[in-house]
Amino acid sequence: xxxxxxxxxxxxxxxxxxxxxxxxxxxxxxxxxxxxxxxxxxxxxxxxxxxxxxxxxxxxxxxxxxxxxxxxxxxxxxxxxxxxxxxxxxxxxxxxxxxxxxxxxxxxxxxxxxxxxxxxxxxxxxxxxxxxxxxxxxxxxxxxxxxxxxxxxxxxxxxxxxxxxxxxxxxxxxxxxxxxxxxxxxxxxxxxxxxxxxxxxxxxxxxxxxxxxxxxxxxxxxxxxxxxxxxxxxxxxxxxxxxxxxxxxxxxxxxxxxxxxxxxxxxxxxxxxxxxxxxxxxxxxxxxxxxxxxxxxxxxxxxxxxxxxxxxxxxxxxxxxxxxxxxxxxxxxxxxxxxxxxxxxxxxxxxxxxxxxxxxxxxx
Amino acid sequence: xxxxxxxxxxxxxxxxxxxxxxxxxxxxxxxxxxxxxxxxxxxxxxxxxxxxxxxxxxxxxxxxxxxxxxxxxxxxxxxxxxxxxxxxxxxxxxxxxxxxxxxxxxxxxxxxxxxxxxxxxxxxxxxxxxxxxxxxxxxxxxxxxxxxxxxxxxxxxxxxxxxxxxxxxxxxxxxxxxxxxxxxxxxxxxxxxxxxxxxxxxxxxxxxxxxxxxxxxxxxxxxxxxxxxxxxxxxxxxxxxxxxxxxxxxxxxxxxxxxxxxxxxxxxxxxxxxxxxxxxxxxxxxxxxxxxxxxxxxxxxxxxxxxxxxxxxxxxxxxxxxxxxxxxxxxxxxxxxxxxxxxxxxxxxxxxxxxxxxxxxxxx
Numbered sequence: 001x002x003x004x005x006x007x008x009x010x011x012x013x014x015x016x017x018x019x020x021x022x023x024x025x026x027x028x029x030x031x032x033x034x035x036x037x038x039x040x041x042x043x044x045x046x047x048x049x050x051x052x053x054x055x056x057x058x059x060x061x062x063x064x065x066x067x068x069x070x071x072x073x074x075x076x077x078x079x080x081x082x083x084x085x086x087x088x089x090x091x092x093x094x095x096x097x098x099x100x101x102x103x104x105x106x107x108x109x110x111x112x113x114x115x116x117x118x119x120x121x122x123x124x125x126x127x128x129x130x131x132x133x134x135x136x137x138x139x140x141x142x143x144x145x146x147x148x149x150x151x152x153x154x155x156x157x158x159x160x161x162x163x164x165x166x167x168x169x170x171x172x173x174x175x176x177x178x179x180x181x182x183x184x185x186x187x188x189x190x191x192x193x194x195x196x197x198x199x200x201x202x203x204x205x206x207x208x209x210x211x212x213x214x215x216x217x218x219x220x221x222x223x224x225x226x227x228x229x230x231x232x233x234x235x236x237x238x239x240x241x242x243x244x245x246x247x248x249x250x251x252x253x254x255x256x257x258x259x260x261x262x263x264x265x266x267x268x269x270x271x272x273x274x275x276x277x278x279x280x281x282x283x284x285x286x287x288x289x290x291x292x293x294x295x296x297x298x299x300x301x302x303x304x305x306x307x308x309x310x311x312x313x314x315x316x317x318x319x320x321x322x323x324x325x326x327x328x329x330x331x332x333x334x335x336x337x338x339x340x341x342x343x344x345x346x347x348x349x350x351x352x353x354x355x356x357x358x359x360x361x362x363x364x
Numbered sequence: 365x366x367x368x369x370x371x372x373x374x375x376x377x378x379x380x381x382x383x384x385x386x387x388x389x390x391x392x393x394x395x396x397x398x399x400x401x402x403x404x405x406x407x408x409x410x411x412x413x414x415x416x417x418x419x420x421x422x423x424x425x426x427x428x429x430x431x432x433x434x435x436x437x438x439x440x441x442x443x444x445x446x447x448x449x450x451x452x453x454x455x456x457x458x459x460x461x462x463x464x465x466x467x468x469x470x471x472x473x474x475x476x477x478x479x480x481x482x483x484x485x486x487x488x489x490x491x492x493x494x495x496x497x498x499x500x501x502x503x504x505x506x507x508x509x510x511x512x513x514x515x516x517x518x519x520x521x522x523x524x525x526x527x528x529x530x531x532x533x534x535x536x537x538x539x540x541x542x543x544x545x546x547x548x549x550x551x552x553x554x555x556x557x558x559x560x561x562x563x564x565x566x567x568x569x570x571x572x573x574x575x576x577x578x579x580x581x582x583x584x585x586x587x588x589x590x591x592x593x594x595x596x597x598x599x600x601x602x603x604x605x606x607x608x609x610x611x612x613x614x615x616x617x618x619x620x621x622x623x624x625x626x627x628x629x630x631x632x633x634x635x636x637x638x639x640x641x642x643x644x645x646x647x648x649x650x651x652x653x654x655x656x657x658x659x660x661x662x663x664x665x666x667x668x669x670x671x672x673x674x675x676x677x678x679x680x681x682x683x684x685x686x687x688x689x690x691x692x693x694x695x696x697x698x699x700x701x702x703x704x705x706x707x708x709x710x711x712x713x714x715x716x717x718x719x720x721x722x723x724x725x726x727x728x
Contacts, residue, residue: 079443080473080654108472109444114655137616150672152681157672165608167615177608183598200596202566209678227598228591232564234547237591240687241605243672244529244541251531251668252501252655259671290444291478291616304615307623308514308521308607314573317516323604 005346006338011362012050013038015349019053022356023060024067025092033091036122041339044330045178047187048123051345055120056089057352065089065119071096079108082253083115087278090121090142094281098127101285102134109290114248116255117278120144124164125178125327131166131285132174135294138166139284143249143256145263148182149223151231151239154209156223157258160185161245166324168288170298172305176324181242183227189215202229248282255280369710370702375726376414377402379713383417386720387424388431389456397455400486405703408694409542411551412487415709419484420453421716429453429483435460443472446617447479451642454485454506458645462491465649466498473654478612480619481642484508488528489542489691495530495649496538499658502530503648507613507620509627512546513587515595515603518573520587521622524549525609530688532652534662536669540688545606547591553579566593612646619644 013034020030040049059065069088073081081100085093097113104111121127124140131138144159160182167175183203192199192215199215206212207221211230214222227238243258250257255277262276288294311320341349346363353360377398384394404413423429433452437445445464449457461477468475485491488504495502508523524546531539547567556563556579563579570576571585575594578586591602607622614621619641626640652658675684705713710727717724 075655077473077651077654078471080651082655107442109441110474110476112474112650137612150675150684152677153672153684154676154678157675163604165604165611167611175607175611177604179601179604181601183592183601202597205678227601228547229597233566233593234591236687237543237545237547240527240529240541240543243539243687247529247531247539247665247668248501251661251665252650252652254656254660254664257664257668257671286476286616287441287444288616290441291439291446292618296618297615300618300621301611301615304611304621307621308517311514311521312518313516314518314569320514320517323600323607 003343004340005343005363006340007346007362008338009038009042009335012041012339012341015353015358015360015362016050016053018358019057019352019356022358023057025089026068029092032095033089036091036095036126039126040123041341042331042334043123043125043327044334045123045327046342046345047185050341050349052120052122053352054348057355059089059119069093073100079104079111081113083113085115085118085278087117088119090119090279090281093118094121094127094140094283095130097281098130098138098140098283098285101283102131102136105136105285105287105290106134109287111285113283114253115281115283116250116253118255118281119278121281123178124162125166125176127283128164128166128178129174129176132168134285135168135288137168137286137288138164139286140164140281141245141249142281143246143258143261143279145261146259147186147218147224148226148242149205149209150243151226151236153223154205154207155259158182158226158239158242158246159258159261160224161242161249163245167301168294168298169301169305170295172302173328174324175301175305175322176327178324178327181227181238181245182224183229183238184224186218186224189218189224202233245282250280252282253280367707368704369707369727370704371710371726372702373402373406373699376405376703376705379717379722379724379726380414380417382722383421383716383720386722387421389453390432393456396459397453400455400459400490403490404487405705406695406698407487407489407691408698409487409691410706410709411549414705414713416484416486417716418712421719423453423483433457437464443468443475445477447477449479449482449642451481452483454483454643454645457482458485458491458504458647459494461645462494462502462504462647462649465647466495466500469500469649469651469654470498473651475649477647478617479645479647480614480617482619482645483642485645487542488526489530489540491647492528492530492542493538493540496532498649499532499652501532501650501652502528503650504528504645505609505613506645507610507622507625507643509625510623511550511582511588512590512606513569513573514607515590515600517587518571519623522546522590522606522610523622523625524588525606525613527609531665532658532662533665533669534659536666537692538688539665539669539686540691542688542691545591545602545609546588547593547602548588550582550588553582553588566597609646614644616646617644
């Protein structure tokens, strides 16, 4: 592919492990962080993959993150916990929180863990999928820096706040929904702007709240509209969705909510007044056999998947997709043929390799 | 108001109680059912209020519902339960399920109850709000008959599947989101059709999957698109949302999912083959003080609400709203001034009063 650098999965993984170790993370944590970032690359979600390393290294260089965070349980019941992430990387805090949710579900049917004082955790789907091997439904969500304007608001107050839900099936591959609750990601807008393209109608507003298609509007005080767009198209339902994620992920654990969340790079400037509580996450695990037997459920989920996959597609489309289909195909291909990193991303990693004195041979 | 019949809240409530008692429901269940329908009217959600009585009476006349259902716990853990609604009215089954979720949350931090073999349960928000008095976050969702076409599908496979989330606050009134996950309700399309109006662009498709604005398209084999519309506008995220509700509400408890759900009136025809498992619901209660103290949380939630309410509105709007604001204002007004029933709805109730030999004087 043009402008792409193909790398082997294991080379990339080893490199990322070394980066985290060089920053002072334990081997175990480094392996975990690398696994999440590589999984994002494999699943075709490069925006949450290796390119984030530059940001992580900057956070570390500026001493804004604890590489060996004191991750503590602030409060817990048999089925819940509130975790303080100790200002650690989300990639290190989040898997521990999800594991705790799974443990709790073993005992009382479901487990729910909310987290504060954490950072960007990568793809939400990774954590939701951790539940699958335990015959559980996994749920993961996080808040993020404000880019989305609630219905009627001029100002962006909400993040693109993703939700992931992973549901085990029997013979069929699992259902894995992993989606920002906003209609378009900042990364996609940046791509459009770089290509000289406008955004689709109905997704963006300028600093006055007027509808625009300028794909660079976020840098000019504009905002992304909620999923659905205006009220006539159900945009208030998108506002509900995205704000629910903010409340569960941030108000419940006491993290920075909506407009109090500072963009990672802006955060480095240290301009924000007041107490910093990091961003927040919310994880859930639902044990299938707390309801039906796992076998009954999986058979029925297979029927669900087949019913939807078997529906008649519209003209020009070959099939109705199940959430997770595209990512699963991507993963199988990339494990076999390697990962294509955009040259800009490969260049960023190369700079890190020089800065931290790690071999970046595979990137050249 | 033109074409409207104003009724006193208590007159309407007493009437509905009598209708359910005449059908053979216990006084306790009748009071509960009436409370839900009246609450829908008060909150300005007439589509889920008194007008549904006609349907309920038809279900009863055709012996398709058990007025004294055997509501059983099929399976439970400390934090969860699967309930079989015994083919009872959702208005009777659902409050018991939500109460059980709240009880479980008292003990282990959260409670989650899924329900099968139930019917239409009214407004989801009623059940979510039951948690508020216990300093809990309440969650309620249900699946419904298929009107919504998944991304790329010609066929409607999903219901408008509502979600409600109620969050307690301190000085501020609570946050209450209660919304169909589809961009527009069938009732609103019917209103547009009756008024000779087209639907907004981007919400509907015909039987070939082509974009249309015909507000009568559902009766011609068409479908509502998912929230967001096409892929460019994030419609696949709406598909994720609506399908998650279907899976949690119906696949998890073993109710009829998506296309297996038969519309209430269609259902009367008894055309559907196979085992009937009714529709399904999913309820959750999250105890605030399993995370932070209720006081800390409520203070912080007040700050969230004030921050959003205080954001600068776009031109032509007076304020950014908090989910639940409109319904709360409606409720206060109607408690004071009474409820305006459309004449068609009042006429339907009058017919029921004659059929069941109940005084319908207040409707004349």
